[in-house]
Amino acid sequence: MSLFRVALPALAVVGSAYAASCSNSATSTIQNGGDATAIASCTTYSGSIAVATGLADDIALDGNLKKIDGDLVLESNSDIKRFGSSSLQSISGKLTLNDVSQLAALSFPALTEVDELTLKGLPNLRALEFNLTKADKLDIENTKLQNLDGIDLDEVSSIFIANNDDIASIEMQVTNITEFITLSFNNAMVNVSFPKLESANNISFRAIGSLNIPVLSKINSGSFGVFESDNLESVSAPNLTKIDGALVIDNNKGLKNISFASLTDVGANLQIANNTNLHQIDGLPKLKNVQAALDMSGNFSKVETPSLDYVKGVFNLQSTGDIGTVCDDFYNPLKAKGKLQKGKYVCQGKLEEANTAGSSPKSGSGSGSGGDKGAAVGLAVPSISLGLVGLAAVLLL
Ligand SMILES: *[C@@H]1O[C@H](CO)[C@@H](O)[C@H](O)[C@H]1NC(C)=O
Ligand SMILES: *[C@@H]1O[C@H](CO)[C@@H](O)[C@H](O)[C@H]1NC(C)=O
Ligand SMILES: *[C@@H]1O[C@H](CO)[C@@H](O)[C@H](O)[C@H]1NC(C)=O
Ligand SMILES: *[C@@H]1O[C@H](CO)[C@@H](O)[C@H](O)[C@H]1NC(C)=O
Ligand SMILES: *[C@@H]1O[C@H](CO)[C@@H](O)[C@H](O)[C@H]1NC(C)=O
Ligand SMILES: *[C@@H]1O[C@H](CO)[C@@H](O)[C@H](O)[C@H]1NC(C)=O
Ligand SMILES: *[C@@H]1O[C@H](CO)[C@@H](O)[C@H](O)[C@H]1NC(C)=O
Ligand SMILES: *[C@@H]1O[C@H](CO)[C@@H](O)[C@H](O)[C@H]1NC(C)=O
Numbered sequence: 001m002s003l004f005r006v007a008l009p010a011l012a013v014v015g016s017a018y019a020a021s022c023s024n025s026a027t028s029t030i031q032n033g034g035d036a037t038a039i040a041s042c043t044t045y046s047g048s049i050a051v052a053t054g055l056a057d058d059i060a061l062d063g064n065l066k067k068i069d070g071d072l073v074l075e076s077n078s079d080i081k082r083f084g085s086s087s088l089q090s091i092s093g094k095l096t097l098n099d100v101s102q103l104a105a106l107s108f109p110a111l112t113e114v115d116e117l118t119l120k121g122l123p124n125l126r127a128l129e130f131n132l133t134k135a136d137k138l139d140i141e142n143t144k145l146q147n148l149d150g151i152d153l154d155e156v157s158s159i160f161i162a163n164n165d166d167i168a169s170i171e172m173q174v175t176n177i178t179e180f181i182t183l184s185f186n187n188a189m190v191n192v193s194f195p196k197l198e199s200a201n202n203i204s205f206r207a208i209g210s211l212n213i214p215v216l217s218k219i220n221s222g223s224f225g226v227f228e229s230d231n232l233e234s235v236s237a238p239n240l241t242k243i244d245g246a247l248v249i250d251n252n253k254g255l256k257n258i259s260f261a262s263l264t265d266v267g268a269n270l271q272i273a274n275n276t277n278l279h280q281i282d283g284l285p286k287l288k289n290v291q292a293a294l295d296m297s298g299n300f301s302k303v304e305t306p307s308l309d310y311v312k313g314v315f316n317l318q319s320t321g322d323i324g325t326v327c328d329d330f331y332n333p334l335k336a337k338g339k340l341q342k343g344k345y346v347c348q349g350k351l352e353e354a355n356t357a358g359s360s361p362k363s364g365s366g367s368g369s370g371g372d373k374g375a376a377v378g379l380a381v382p383s384i385s386l387g388l389v390g391l392a393a394v395l396l397l
Contacts, residue, residue: 023047027071033057040065040085048093053077061085066110068092074100084108084129091115097122105129117151119143126166140164148172161186169193177201180222183208189231202245208232219243223268230254236261236283243267246292250274259283269313271295273356279321281305295357300349308334314344316357323349 022042030036030051039045040063048070051059056079065085071093074083077100084107091114097106099121106119107129116137119125125143130150138153139160146166153174161170162184170183171193180202183192189209198215202222205211209231216237223245226235229252236259246268249258255275260283269292272281280302287305293313296303300319303326317323317331327347334340346361353362 030059031055033059036061037063040087043067044069046070049073050075051077051080051083055080058082059084062087066090071096074098074103076100078102081105081124082107086110089113094118096120097125108132119145159183171195172197175199177203180204182206205229211235213237214239216240217262219245221245223248225249227251233257234259238262241265246270253277257283260287262286264288264307266290268292269295271356273297293357297354297356299354306330309339311340313341314357315340315347316345317347318351318354318356318361319349320351320354321349 022044023046025047027048027050028039030039030049032055036059039049040061043064044067045065046069049068049072051074053076055077058081062085065087066089068088068091072091073094073096074080075096075098079102080100081102082105083097083103084105087110088108089110089112091111094116095114096118097103097120098118102124103122104124106125109129109131112131113134114132115135117132117135118139120139120141122143126146128145128148128150132151133154135153135156137158138151138156141160142163144166145164147169148167152172155176156174157177158179159177159181161167162182164186167186167190169191170186173196174194175196175198177197177200181200182204184204184206186207188207191210192205192208193212195212195214197213199218199220200216201220203219203224205225206227206229208229211232217239218241221244224243225246225248226232227250231254232252233254234257235249235255238259238261240260241262242265243263244267247266247270249255249272251274253276255278258272258278258281263284264286265288270290271293273295275298278298279300281296281300282302282304284305286307288307288309290311293316294311295314295316297316297318299321300323301321303317303319303323315331317327331340331347335342335345348361351361351363355361
């Protein structure tokens with residue numbers, strides 16, 4: 001059912017003097033209801049369509065229109081409240097709604113396919129009436145959407161969903177994300193579920209409430225990061241075997257459990273830091289190779305990586321808690337065998353402060369088993385969390 005319950009006055013002028021031209025090599029601008037009616041009389045419209053910034057009437061591209069071979073853009077308009085089309089099925093280019101402060105209804109119930117969907121700066125938009133299954137790029141920022149009902153993509157190259165305070169759930173049946181997925185500062189309790197996702201490239205989750213990625217098996221290029229998720233209790237990727245880039249799990253205050261039961265290879269740094277309530281690292285049973293630094297710091301009482309065989313970069317394990325004899329029994333012998341680098345090695349428990357690689361450990365009273373204390377740890381550890389700081393700041397504007 002369409003959200004457009006009232007017949008819009010501007011559309012009453014059907015059949016007026018507007019000659020229906022169904023193609024335009026330049027962008028056509030909808031200046032009034034008549035222009036909209038003319039475009040909607042075409043079955044396929046070839047060309048891009050923009051809505052005038054000063055237009056205050058609601059726009060419904062209802063009629064014959066099934067396809068736009070081009071873009072449809074509504075941008076920088078502070079008056080329009082409703083926008084949509086009950087007949088439109090596909091847009092070969094972009095559907096962009098950007099900075100439309102009064103927009104409260106967006107209704108494209110027949111639209112299944114667009115190339116890029118951008119919904120940005122829509123502070124009055126709480127719900128979508130969509131039925132979208134194909135989109136290459138999805139970008140949703142600064143809206144009041146409560147959920148993403150109506151957007152369920154099979155395959156997508158990139159997903160960027162940020163600063164939507166009210167989105168309580170992000171769930172899609174997508175199997176393959178070929179570029180990146182970034183979810184950042186939506187509802188702090190947002191439930192994230194990608195039950196069929198098998199392969200993805202860069203994954204970055206910030207401030208999420210729960211995560212379900214049961215069949216994810218590969219990060220083909222890029223990294224996997226989980227940050228600042230204070231409500232997240234557990235990160236589990238049971239079928240993930242290889243990460244091309246880094247694995248970074250930092251600053252998640254509520255995190256109690258990290259579990260990557262099948263993970264064998266990490267192509268860059270593996271960093272676990274500032275997860276205040278994480279006391280056990282025992283969820284990396286098959287981890288074998290880390291191609292840059294392995295950097296774990298925190299208040300741990302148990303650390304176990306039984307299959308670890310090679311770390312190319314710095315090895316840093318610092319804990320304020322008592323990690324028992326794991327340094328003596330496991331990591332020191334591994335270092336002696338040349339599987340961990342000698343000059344760039346720290347393994348200590350019962351510290352006063354546990355720091356990331358590059359910072360010397362600060363000893364407590366009963367300093368635990370050694371390692372090369374205060375060894376000059378030369379290798380810088382670029383964290384993907386730092387790289388995204390600037391981005392987050394921009395988004396918060
Ligand atoms: C959504 O589109 C599919 C076809 O792609 C159709 O079968 C389904 O009925 C549509 N759902 C709604 C709510 O319109
Ligand atoms: C996420 O799911 C949990 C458990 O089902 C629920 O308690 C919580 O309210 C959900 N989060 C949101 C934001 O609705
Ligand atoms: C994911 O998509 C890429 C590019 O289309 C393709 O090469 C790859 O085989 C796909 N992977 C899976 C698991 O479908
Ligand atoms: C886990 O991944 C492998 C391929 O790496 C696949 O064969 C298997 O079906 C996956 N298991 C699940 C439960 O998805
Ligand atoms: C994904 O990761 C690759 C490799 O680390 C990087 O070169 C690329 O810029 C990243 N892409 C995005 C969109 O973040
Ligand atoms: C951590 O999570 C994994 C996977 O969900 C689970 O099998 C394991 O029992 C959990 N460990 C603890 C200590 O809760
Ligand atoms: C850990 O937290 C401290 C204090 O808030 C901060 O200075 C440091 O940069 C954090 N480390 C990481 C890796 O985010
Ligand atoms: C480490 O965790 C234990 C158990 O939760 C707690 O008692 C202790 O105060 C913590 N230590 C630090 C330095 O946070």
